Amino acid sequence: MLTIENINKKYVSHGSETSALVDISLxxxxxxxxxxLGPSGCGKSTLLRIIAxxxxxxxxxxxxxxxxxSGPGPERAVVFQxxxxxxxMTVRDNVEFGLEARKLPVGERxxxxxxxxxxxxxxxxxxxxxxxLSGGMKQRVSIARALAVDPSLLLMDEPxxxxxxxxxxxxxxxxxxxxxxxxxxxxxxxxxIEEAIYLSDRIVVMTARPGRVKQIITVPETRPRDMASVEMxxxxxxxxxxxxxxxxxxxxxxxxxxxxxx
Amino acid sequence: xxxxxxxxxxxxEPAKAEAVVKSSPRRLPTRERWLGIATIVAxxxxxxxxxxxxxxxxxxxPSPWQVVLAFQELIxxxxxxxxxxxxxxxxxxxxxxxxxxxxxxxxxxxxxPTARAAFLPLCRLLYPxxxxxxxxxxxxxxxxxFTSTVFVIFFSGIWSIMFNTMTGVQTLSGxxxxxxxxxxxxxxxxxxxxxxxxxxxYIIAGMRLTYGVGWRVIVGAEMISSITGLGFLIDDARWxxxxxxxxxxxxxxxxxxxxxxxxxxxxxEEKTLVRWGMRTT
Numbered sequence: 424m425l426t427i428e429n430i431n432k433k434y435v436s437h438g439s440e441t442s443a444l445v446d447i448s449l450x451x452x453x454x455x456x457x458x459x460l461g462p463s464g465c466g467k468s469t470l471l472r473i474i475a476x477x478x479x480x481x482x483x484x485x486x487x488x489x490x491x492x493s494g495p496g497p498e499r500a501v502v503f504q505x506x507x508x509x510x511x512m513t514v515r516d517n518v519e520f521g522l523e524a525r526k527l528p529v530g531e532r533x534x535x536x537x538x539x540x541x542x543x544x545x546x547x548x549x550x551x552x553x554x555x556l557s558g559g560m561k562q563r564v565s566i567a568r569a570l571a572v573d574p575s576l577l578l579m580d581e582p583x584x585x586x587x588x589x590x591x592x593x594x595x596x597x598x599x600x601x602x603x604x605x606x607x608x609x610x611x612x613x614x615x616i617e618e619a620i621y622l623s624d625r626i627v628v629m630t631a632r633p634g635r636v637k638q639i640i641t642v643p644e645t646r647p648r649d650m651a652s653v654e655m656x657x658x659x660x661x662x663x664x665x666x667x668x669x670x671x672x673x674x675x676x677x678x679x680x681x682x683x684x685x
Numbered sequence: 686x687x688x689x690x691x692x693x694x695x696x697x698e699p700a701k702a703e704a705v706v707k708s709s710p711r712r713l714p715t716r717e718r719w720l721g722i723a724t725i726v727a728x729x730x731x732x733x734x735x736x737x738x739x740x741x742x743x744x745x746x747p748s749p750w751q752v753v754l755a756f757q758e759l760i761x762x763x764x765x766x767x768x769x770x771x772x773x774x775x776x777x778x779x780x781x782x783x784x785x786x787x788x789x790x791x792x793x794x795x796x797x798p799t800a801r802a803a804f805l806p807l808c809r810l811l812y813p814x815x816x817x818x819x820x821x822x823x824x825x826x827x828x829x830x831f832t833s834t835v836f837v838i839f840f841s842g843i844w845s846i847m848f849n850t851m852t853g854v855q856t857l858s859g860x861x862x863x864x865x866x867x868x869x870x871x872x873x874x875x876x877x878x879x880x881x882x883x884x885x886x887y888i889i890a891g892m893r894l895t896y897g898v899g900w901r902v903i904v905g906a907e908m909i910s911s912i913t914g915l916g917f918l919i920d921d922a923r924w925x926x927x928x929x930x931x932x933x934x935x936x937x938x939x940x941x942x943x944x945x946x947x948x949x950x951x952x953x954e955e956k957t958l959v960r961w962g963m964r965t966t
Contacts, residue, residue: 436884494866501867507860510961511882521868523878554962582873 425451425474425608432469442633443469447483449627449636453575457601457610458619461629462673467612468580470634474579474610475501487576497525499646500569506664507560508553515540515549515565521572539567542601559590563597565568570605577602579611583618594620599646603652616662618654621648628665631673638665687818702939734907744808747929752936764918769937771913772903775831779838780892780899786839788888788894792880794847794855814903816841824910834914837906842895853884877905886958893950904934 442464443498450638452455459467464511472478474485476495485492487499500521508517510535516523518536527535540546545556553561562582582598583591595618600610613619619626640662644654729749730737735741738749747755759765793800819840823833861883865875881888907916915934959963 477866495869499867501863503863505860505862507858507864509861509882510862510881510963511885511957512878520864520870520878524865524868524870524874552961553785679900 424453424488425455425610426486426623427470427474427483428486428580429449429471430470430480430485431482433475433481435611436531441613442632444473446564447636449635449639451608451610453608454606456622456624457611458623459610459612459627459629460616460619460662461614461634461671462625462631463614464632464673464677465629465669466632467614467629468635470629471501471578471580471610471612474576475499477501488638491512491525491677497572498574499578500560501680502565502577502579504556504584506565508561508564508568511552513550514545514556517564518567518571520568522545525572527597534580536569536633541569542570557590558586559594559665562586562594566598566601568619570601570607575608577607577609581612581614584613585616591618596647598622611662616659617650620658620662622649626662628669631669632676637669640665689706703939717875724933744926745928745933751929752932755933756775756936759918759930761775761932765933765937768913768918768934769941771917772907772915772938773913773941775834775914776838776903777802777909778831778921778942779835779903780838780842780896782835783895784892786848787843787891788850788881791847791888791891792854792876792884795851795884796880801851808844812844812848813842816898818906820906820909820949823906829910829912831911833910834903834906837910838899838903842899844892846888846891849894850884853887853891854880854888857883865903882957886954886963889954889958893946896950898947900938900946903939 427449428446430444430447431442434441434443443642447470451627459470461467467537469478473480474492476485476499478493486632487496491570509520515533518530518539522532522535537546540549543566545560545563545567548556550559553564556564562585565582579598583594585640599622601607611619611622620642623642626635628640628641629635640658642658644652648655649678717849728784733749734744734748756765769907790804794804816837819837820833823836827836861879862875865879870879904912904916904919908920911917915938919931921933921936922928955965
């Protein structure tokens with residue numbers, strides 16, 4: 424179980440303080456699929472990085488299974504938007520990176536990477552380099568790298584944002600399959616309403632800057648979900664209504680920034 | 686954990702076709718190749734013309750053919766081989782030492798603001814001193830010969846590799862560091878698997894420069910502080926009034942420099958950066 428308690432995040436630049444996150448509190452159950460949904464610049468990625476332990480909150484904190492988070496930990500893995508694969512390592516070496524860091528013997532590493540490459544359908548590409556793969560394949564390598572360290576919590580920062588619509592859909596189904604099979608808790612950042620509704624158990628809708636939790640929407644429909652069904656359509660309208668004014672506010676804020684020459 | 690097999694639907698992705706990467710050797714088109722050769726031929730023709738027309742005194746200005754004869758003489762006597770070997774040995778030693786010190790120093794400077802604050806001012810102060818200026822001191826310290834020449838190559842060459850490595854580390858994407866942190870990579874794993882390969886484009890560029898600077902300074906160093914080597918061969922020819930031998934030495938330097946600077950480092954890049962898609966040919 425993951426608890427986020429009263430997180431605030433402020434940035435100081437040129438002597439002035441900007442709030443990125445205000446009073447975020449959240450409880451995420453084991454095995455849950457949670458989407459953080461919000462307009463761009465709302466701090467959803469910042470929140471994910473705080474959960475990952477890559478940056479510190481200004482106040483408040485994250486508690487995982489009763490233990491407060493002070494940095495990255497072995498029970499968490501992150502999948503980044505632009506894959507963040509190492510171009511100088513083969514696909515296999517990329518998948519094994521976390522295991523190498525954990526000093527696992529080569530034989531064991533090999534066994535795990537072989538199994539996971541099969542899971543993500545890249546067995547034939549183990550000895551390739553990342554630049555020889557398509558975007559979707561790269562993201563599958565990144566997911567395999569995260570799964571290799573067997574985390575209980577999978578943090579995903581707009582992982583399919585750079586993919587085209589078709590690949591995106593395939594990857595969403597892949598992810599759900601893996602999630603069902605391995606029973607990970609997933610925190611998934613997105614700005615796509617459809618993606619959030621298709622994937623999550625609960626959607627945390629965030630406000631425009633500074634990010635607050637605006638509303639938490641439960642999506643009870645059973646999977647696989649039919650996006651064309653009446654219920655899913657109603658669900659989409661519901662989320663759109665909540666998010667709509669925040670998107671408008673985010674756009675106005677951005678315009679104001681540009682006018683001010685910021 | 687269950688062994689989840691991959692669903693068939695996803696396999697037909699367009700990427701399989703994309704995935705074939707050709708490493709094409711960069712070869713100039715024939716026309717351009719011939720243009721380059723024609724210019725070199727023209728240069729030799731003009732050289733011959735200057736000689737024939739007597740525009741320069743004959744004792745100081747050999748013809749191309751005299752140079753070829755001198756080459757024959759130097760090869761037959763073994764002088765060319767021994768002196769080339771001496772120069773190449775010093776060059777390799779000096780450049781390797783510069784890399785051995787310069788790469789770790791550059792990594793440290795790039796990774797640590799404290800190291801930069803402490804050492805950059807001193808480095809910036811030493812950097813503009815031409816390698817040649819170290820020669821008299823080198824002779825005082827190490828005498829005439831191998832060590833003093835290597836010392837001069839080292840001090841001339843270390844800056845390029847050091848500053849380049851530093852820049853490579855500083856421009857490395859922060860995302861790689863994030864990944865290292867997420868997976869709890871140790872300092873040594875981070876250095877070995879991320880910092881060094883990630884900075885390799887800059888390290889190779891730095892080594893090219895270091896190698897080039899070394900090869901250019903070696904002749905000057907050998908003229909003053911050595912009794913072997915191509916620099917010595919050229920300088921010694923002055924006392925024998927043998928300009929043809931001087932030019933032999935110069936051509937040898939040009940050939941070795943050209944081959945090693947282009948072919949060797951291109952080969953290294955082909956095996957690393959090109960293979961990893963970090964540089965497009």
